[in-house]
Amino acid sequence: MKAAAFDYIKPDTVGQVLALLRQHGDDARLLAGGQTLMATLNMRLSEPALIIDITGLAALRGIELRGDVLRIGALATHTQIEESELVARHAPLLTEAAPHIAHRAIRNSGTWGGSIAYADPAAEWPACLLALGGTVVVQGPAGERRIAGDDFFTGLYSTALQPDEIVVASEIPVARPGQWHGIAELARRHGDYAIVGLAASAQRQGAVLSAVRLAFMGVAAMPWRARRTEALLEGKTADESSIALAVASLRAEIDPLPDLTNTPETKRHLAGVLLQRLLASARA
Ligand SMILES: Cc1cc2nc3c(=O)[nH]c(=O)nc-3n(C[C@H](O)[C@H](O)[C@H](O)COP(=O)(O)OP(=O)(O)OC[C@H]3O[C@@H](n4cnc5c(N)ncnc54)[C@H](O)[C@@H]3O)c2cc1C
Incomplete structure (x- = not known):
């Protein structure tokens, strides 16, 4: 099957994405790695009028150490997490979990934020987020807010993310001496x-x-x-x-x-x- 017709836009800033979400509401879908979304579009399980491609948002990229947390940008791919030395040092559970996610081709495109936002109950990243006591950082019209992983997942493919919000990153407490995983x-x-x-x-x-x-x-x-x-x-x-x-x-x-x-x-x-x-x- 082919996807139903949709409009496509690729904004440069989070502010533009939030304005589009406010304007189009449930008629819009964010596109990150596309490894889940494209399948649902092609099977017509989802027929949004507008696809908002967020892959141009520099603010959502990267993996960095910020004090006692490792900040993983929403657009970090599964492969980038798998190969990151920072992750291996400070959140080694993620390094070990990554190879369990699908195959290399999918890991090269699929993103941390897409997996967390999609909230598949069988997916690796949501479970790892809970195991490590991580937090999801989201941005909406009122600014940034932090949601504990334990409160983020609310049901089958459901999260505490509001329709006018976007996942920008997650924060994982860095592994302390003596931590086992x-x-x-x-x-x-x-x-x-x-x-x-x-x-x-x-x-x-x-x-x-x-x-x-x-x-x-x-x-x-x-x-x-x-x-x-x-x-x-x-x-x-x-x-x-x-x-x-x-x-x-x-x-x-x-x-x-x-x-x-x-x-x-x-x-x-x-x-x-x-x-x-x-x-x-x-x-x-
Ligand atoms: C054959 C196959 C096998 C797979 N096997 C596994 C597996 O074993 N384990 C596993 O965990 N996953 C698996 N996946 C899923 C894969 O990990 C996806 O990459 C991931 O679930 C979604 O990430 P994405 O970046 O591709 O998101 P997309 O497909 O682009 O988006 C998914 C959803 O999340 C929303 N979204 C994306 N980014 C954001 C954001 N920043 N803020 C808010 N909403 C956002 C989109 O609007 C969409 O609704 C598999 C996929 C395929 C095709």
Whole structure:
């Protein structure tokens, strides 16, 4: 199929984008990497009258260290994140997560901001944002505001972003000494969206875990944190008995949605397998 006819505009500034969003409302869509939007246009799942190409906005580019946060511009591509030395040093979970996203050709175009704004519950970046306690920086008519990742995702493909706002960046707290992180996924083939995935982080003092964050992808309508299991792991060492307790807690806590080929029971089981594997790596 081909996309329905639309007008196209490529502004130079965020101010111009905001004015266009104000003027056209829901008739307009932002175009970043196009790796999701173009498919929805071509399948006519979306028929906007106007496409606003934001790839010319210099203010949304780049990855930089600002004090104790790593600021990732909305237009940073998956590949730029994957290859960034700053990311490898200060948010290494993202470096490890990037190769799980689709294939190289898609990672060369797809952007951080597009993934965060689209809020696919099976996508890697939203889960990593939650695992690392990151914040989404958005800009609208009233200026810039910061939304904690935990408050940003509100439902299936839904976020706290208002129709007249744009994602400009995210801020990720830089990894502190002793921070442990991990990502694990089960997918049918490499590059597929995960059936179930888990991005996790914690502080480790000796072998004792604290500030545990377990963010799952592919189990709920949005990236989902296993808060009861996180609390159970607080102050524990990742020994065999704690791991067994955590896996049992998770399987009681989680209430996965099925997908086309996997039942909730399968996903519950797989989520436990991933948690077991990651916590075993935390012990190592
Ligand atoms: C075959 C295939 C496999 C894929 N596999 C995976 C995978 O395994 N894991 C994964 O995470 N992703 C996967 N993706 C999706 C990919 O990561 C996309 O790049 C990403 O979801 C969207 O980013 P984009 O820059 O391409 O956004 P676009 O497609 O340009 O836009 C997506 C949506 O976000 C909005 N948007 C974009 N930028 C902004 C912004 N700055 N502010 C507000 N709204 C904005 C757009 O208006 C649109 O509604 C896959 C895609 C394809 C085609």
